Amino acid sequence: MSDESTETVAVLNTTSVVGIAVCFVLAVAALFALPTVQSRGVSFDTAFWIVSAVELVTALGIAYFVLNLHEERG
Amino acid sequence: MDPTVLQAGFDVLGDGRPETLWLGIGTLFMLIGTFYFIVKGWGVTDKEAREYYAITILVPGIASAAYLSMFFGIGLTEVEVAGEVLDIYYARYADWLFTTPLLLLDLALLAKVDRVSIGTLIGVDALMIVTGLIGALSHTPLARYSWWLFSTICMIVVLYFLATSLRSAAKERGPEVASTFNTLTALVLVLWTAYPILWIVGTEGAGVVGLGVETLLFMVLDVTAKVGFGFILLRSRAIIGDTEAPEPSAGEASAAD
Numbered sequence: 109m110s111d112e113s114t115e116t117v118a119v120l121n122t123t124s125v126v127g128i129a130v131c132f133v134l135a136v137a138a139l140f141a142l143p144t145v146q147s148r149g150v151s152f153d154t155a156f157w158i159v160s161a162v163e164l165v166t167a168l169g170i171a172y173f174v175l176n177l178h179e180e181r182g
Numbered sequence: 183m184d185p186t187v188l189q190a191g192f193d194v195l196g197d198g199r200p201e202t203l204w205l206g207i208g209t210l211f212m213l214i215g216t217f218y219f220i221v222k223g224w225g226v227t228d229k230e231a232r233e234y235y236a237i238t239i240l241v242p243g244i245a246s247a248a249y250l251s252m253f254f255g256i257g258l259t260e261v262e263v264a265g266e267v268l269d270i271y272y273a274r275y276a277d278w279l280f281t282t283p284l285l286l287l288d289l290a291l292l293a294k295v296d297r298v299s300i301g302t303l304i305g306v307d308a309l310m311i312v313t314g315l316i317g318a319l320s321h322t323p324l325a326r327y328s329w330w331l332f333s334t335i336c337m338i339v340v341l342y343f344l345a346t347s348l349r350s351a352a353k354e355r356g357p358e359v360a361s362t363f364n365t366l367t368a369l370v371l372v373l374w375t376a377y378p379i380l381w382i383v384g385t386e387g388a389g390v391v392g393l394g395v396e397t398l399l400f401m402v403l404d405v406t407a408k409v410g411f412g413f414i415l416l417r418s419r420a421i422i423g424d425t426e427a428p429e430p431s432a433g434e435a436s437a438a439d
Contacts, residue, residue, distance in 0.1 A: 118229045120232075128236060128240070132240055132243065132244070135244050135247075135280050136243075136244065136247040138276070139244075139247050139248050139251045139256075139257065139273055139276055139277070140247075140251050140256055142256070142257075142272075143256060152259060153319065156259075156272055156319070159272075159276055160275065160276055160279055160312070160315060163276045163277075163279040163280040164279045164280070164283075164308055164312075166280060167279065167280045167281075167283045167284055168283065168304070170236075170237070170240060170284060171283060171284065171287050171300070171304065174233050174236050174237055174287065175233075175297070175300075177229075177232060177233055177236065178229050178232075
């Protein structure tokens with residue numbers, strides 16, 4: 109078997125790139141969303157924990173997508 | 183303790199908040215950092231370097247949005263503590279929930295530890311920020327200080343993990359990675375330790391320093407811990423080694439002549 113047949117190339121995973129972008133946009137939006145959430149009758153504490161949860165989940169999402177940013181193609 | 187009101191700043195928006203000067207400067211520095219990292223990383227093709235750039239660009243990116251929301255007063259609320267109303271910039275905590283796991287991910291990638299270690303590190307870090315959040319929103323001094331203590335213990339666990347397990351792993355990757363890792367870990371150890379100290383002497387704790395000084399110091403810590411961290415990481419040879427053509431040494435240049 110030649111070396112060329114086993115050679116793999118790391119290419120950008122489009123899903124991960126889109127995932128990172130979506131997580132970032134959501135995280136930015138959440139930072140400004142608290143007054144809007146509160147205006148719908150939600151208490152500050154609840155709205156605040158929703159915003160915090162979005163920040164944490166988007167950070168974890170980005171960590172996941174960065175760890176899968178490339179895929180090996182033979 | 184009676185608060186010693188060491189106020190500083192300038193009311194940029196004319197809404198009675200002198201700390202807006204520092205929040206505006208913080209926004210600007212974070213934006214500059216973000217665009218600098220984007221420009222520096224444009225066209226990078228190395229697989230590992232791309233991962234560092236993706237993380238390091240997003241950290242000041244989200245921080246600039248958090249600072250902007252605080253600048254305009256969106257990321258601000260009031261909490262009553264023992265009959266006194268405190269101004270709490272909650273967007274600061276939301277920012278930390280997003281950025282601190284990613285800063286740790288940068289270090290974990292540098293040390294090349296397994297995903298279980300990364301998950302543990304980020305889990306304890308999230309606990310650190312969430313307990314700090316609960317403390318910030320608590321209404322009695324006892325509850326606030328108890329949560330602060332819990333959060334500080336979590337921070338010590340994270341820093342211990344960095345200084346032991348991850349440091350050993352980074353050392354195995356060679357002198358350049360070990361050197362960069364040690365510099366970044368030293369930066370994180372010093373800066374992250376300053377946060378709970380500032381919290382306890384600031385308006386959310388004992389009130390020894392006023393909101394203006396507190397905001398200024400948090401801004402300096404945030405910019406250094408995010409932009410300064412990224413600057414050191416992305417300039418290190420451990421990262422750029424595979425992405426830029428090495429310059430010939432003086433000896434090689436002479437031989438070519």
